[in-house]
Amino acid sequence: MTAWLVLAKAGSKRISEGYDDNPATHYSWDSTVPNHGRLNVGDVIVLWDGKELLGLSVIEDITVGQATKTTPFCLKCKKADVAERKKKLPRFVCWNQKCKHEDEKAGWKTKQVTTYRSRHEAGWIPARGELMARRLRQLCVQEDSQNSLRELRWDDFRHALTHSGTPLPLRIIDTAQDVIASGHTTATIRVRKGQPAFRKHLLEVFGEVCAFTGPAPAQALEAAHLYSYAANGKHHKGGGLLLRRDLHRLFDLGLIAVNPKSKTLHLADALKTYPDYAKLDGAPLTVSVTADHLKWLARHWNMHRVNEPSPVIPPQSNVVEVVTA
Incomplete structure (x- = not known):
């Protein structure tokens, strides 16, 4: 690599x-x-x-x-090793160790690159x-x-x-490379803040409710894509939930995941030392989700919970319409 x-x-x-x-x-x-x-x-x-x-x-x-x-280039040695000072004078100084010429002016040349x-x-x-x-x-x-x-x-x-001390979702790197190598045939599971129209749609579907904690002011809720919007460039059915801003970020990093079989939250050990977050571990989702939501959540789970058993998602008949924004 x-x-x-x-x-x-x-x-x-x-x-x-x-x-x-x-x-x-x-x-x-x-x-x-x-x-x-x-x-x-x-x-x-x-x-x-x-x-x-x-x-x-x-x-x-x-x-x-x-x-x-x-x-720019140095007027003395003619090499393109000139830096422009923001505070000290003269304005220009040559970075060439054998030159180090200082001047109020520099030479300039134009080329195709x-x-x-x-x-x-x-x-x-x-x-x-x-x-x-x-x-x-x-x-x-x-x-x-x-x-x-x-x-x-x-x-x-x-x-x-x-070993830096902070848990980072480095498995995303491996998954992203697999996606690129296969010609983007699968989705890289990332959470992205959606377009305003997508957020509006989610508010209409779920109301002012965080999918992890329940009712919350609309100003505190973000539209969380359950797939890579950057890679796909479109909104998929069942591909979004409303999350409180801090929880959106933690979900993005994989510190919070949703077990798609039990529909409950699973927290990384690093979060369990914080009482307000610890009480969410094992808590059920606060909104009803569809088979499509569970499909995306399962991929997110498989990315961030590599040591956990991969749950089997039972088929469901209830689906939502494709969102076009």
């Missing part, structure tokens, strides 16, 4: 690069960056901000294009601060690399993350 540590930090890249990174959804770079052509669909992408880990996912696709790029934009939303696992910069550098194939795109030793990285 190939994994990449990529830098996503405002102001960290060179002047006029024009990147629009959003760590949780996409990452962009171009052919001026070392290793630019080595990233592939199905690779693990690990994002950091130069100080700490932000999260990780699997590359779903890479859009390749062409663009005109204007970049190949652009790359990866998408990785469906499998995104937030992990801010779980590993810090020094440890991340140690886990790179080349520990002394200064490149924005650095290859990671995946097995060592995964081991370090597993």
Whole structure:
């Protein structure tokens, strides 16, 4: 398995690069960056901000294009190693160790570059601060690399993350890769905040009721997709429930799952130390669900409760109409 540590930090890249990174959804770079052509669909992408880990996912696709790029260069050594200072003067400084020229001006050149934009939303696992910069550098194939795109030793990285102290649903990475390898023939079970129309529909079906805890103000309820909306791009019947915001997040991480056979909540041990959450363990769903809901919940269960027995879902006849939003 190939994994990449990529830098996503405002102001960290060179002047006029024009990147629009959003760590949780996409990452962009171009052919001026070392290793630019080595990233592939199905690779693990690990994002950091130069100080700490932000999260990780699997590359779903890479859009390749062409663009005109204007970049600065040092007026003394003529190399494109110029950084722009925000506070200190002179404004520009050359990063070339043999030059280090400082100047109020820089030279500028225009060239054609190949652009790359990866998408990785469906499998995104937030992990801010779980590993810090020094440890991340140690886990790179080349520990002394200064490149924005650095290859990671995946097995060592995964081991370090597993022992970071916070339970993370790393099985999502394996499942996302299986989905991509099979041509998206199955759904990656993720929870996503839906479109306003989808949330409105759920409010009409269930009322102002959290599926885990019962009645709640509409302002506190989110439309939780029980599948990857990012990967599917449509709303499926039985594919959503209303969840309180904090519970939505915990469900997303797999810290709360629903046993689709008993229709009861199952909490990870890490949550049972919190009294308000602990009392939910074993509690039944507060809304009536259909066979389609149970189908999606079973896949979520199988992803996050790998050590639990896979329940068999009995057939049911009651279904809901397909939601189009």
